[in-house]
Amino acid sequence: MEAKPRVLGTTSKMIPLALPKGTDKLCELCQREARLQCTECRVTFYCDEEHQQADWVGIHERICQLLAPIRTPTLYSLQRAGRIETQLKKAELIEICRLVGQSKLSEGKHQEALPAAQFCLRCSIDLHGPSTVQMVPAYLLLAEANMGLGNLARVAELLSQAEWAVLKSPECGHAVRHRLHRSLGRLHTATGNLEAALLNFADDIYFASEEYSLDSTVTCGGYFLMADVFTKQGKMPIARSLYSQVAHTWHCHLTKLLKTHVQNGQNPNMLLESSYDKAQLVEVDEMLKTMLEFEQNDSRKDSTQVALVAHCLAMLWFLGGDSLKALGFGSTALQASQLIPNHDLTEPIQGLLQLVQNLQTESHPGSD
Numbered sequence: 001m002e003a004k005p006r007v008l009g010t011t012s013k014m015i016p017l018a019l020p021k022g023t024d025k026l027c028e029l030c031q032r033e034a035r036l037q038c039t040e041c042r043v044t045f046y047c048d049e050e051h052q053q054a055d056w057v058g059i060h061e062r063i064c065q066l067l068a069p070i071r072t073p074t075l076y077s078l079q080r081a082g083r084i085e086t087q088l089k090k091a092e093l094i095e096i097c098r099l100v101g102q103s104k105l106s107e108g109k110h111q112e113a114l115p116a117a118q119f120c121l122r123c124s125i126d127l128h129g130p131s132t133v134q135m136v137p138a139y140l141l142l143a144e145a146n147m148g149l150g151n152l153a154r155v156a157e158l159l160s161q162a163e164w165a166v167l168k169s170p171e172c173g174h175a176v177r178h179r180l181h182r183s184l185g186r187l188h189t190a191t192g193n194l195e196a197a198l199l200n201f202a203d204d205i206y207f208a209s210e211e212y213s214l215d216s217t218v219t220c221g222g223y224f225l226m227a228d229v230f231t232k233q234g235k236m237p238i239a240r241s242l243y244s245q246v247a248h249t250w251h252c253h254l255t256k257l258l259k260t261h262v263q264n265g266q267n268p269n270m271l272l273e274s275s276y277d278k279a280q281l282v283e284v285d286e287m288l289k290t291m292l293e294f295e296q297n298d299s300r301k302d303s304t305q306v307a308l309v310a311h312c313l314a315m316l317w318f319l320g321g322d323s324l325k326a327l328g329f330g331s332t333a334l335q336a337s338q339l340i341p342n343h344d345l346t347e348p349i350q351g352l353l354q355l356v357q358n359l360q361t362e363s364h365p366g367s368d
Helices: 049-071 080-106 110-128 133-148 152-167 174-191 194-212 217-232 236-264 268-275 278-297 303-319 323-337 346-363
Strands: 011-013 036-038
Touching (some): 049 080, 049 110, 152 174, 174 217, 217 236, 236 278, 236 346, 278 303
Antiparallel strands (some): 011 036
């Protein structure tokens, strides 16, 4: 049977001139004059089919039924209780858009992430007002989407607005400041202003350590990005040292998670879902693989570091429920550790490989 084509929402044509005066309808994505209307929520409009489909894939499919209550004024919505309820619904929409946008970004789908990020920003402005510190996460999300598309001028504009909002709010928390400086560091890295990038990553690490502690996996993300800058500058010993610190932090963290899993006999998927969302899992995988490739391609290949990073990847994917990836990285880790006499990771790696094999046996009983 042929697969049925995916339905990307339904629309009806509308004639702008037929609308009552003062009720212009604008495209959800580009704010130009609209000619199509979503027939499901009836409160969302588009200039053409391309923008309708882009919005549907990006975010509208998830939030379509949630829009009518906040975009259709009623007598109740104008009362105090109604206004509070509308604000709560907008806050829910902001969180949905943030999660969807971040997930798409982690998968490298920057174009698809744009509608979610744009709606998150507009909804945040409606709820909190412009230039408030609550707007910063929405600015950062939209900036990240544009960064992936190479729209660096737009990224600079968004981060400038975020920076201004933070400067006006001395009470702004460390977590927001750390994310802002991380985004600024990434922008400067992309534009080749490497010294400015290092300064921002240093601030990122400071604020992250204040919020999460110095040995947090959040904080070590700043060290990883800083190592990338030093690699671009050809300062390999510094980059190698920073990568080593990141690897040890993640190894410690994943070892604790694995120990908890073994002690409690939990389902691997259940354990990881309680610790990470999909976006975080993909991001950590990409970071660790970058460090593994760095070590494997280095003429001074450090087998200890290869074993450490590959063991991290094996634990990550075992906890994520992908036994094939866990087995592959575990085998790489074991080969590297066996090049070093009496290496202290050999036994833990062998134990993990045994866990993977046990999991495969349980999944396919009687396959021997």
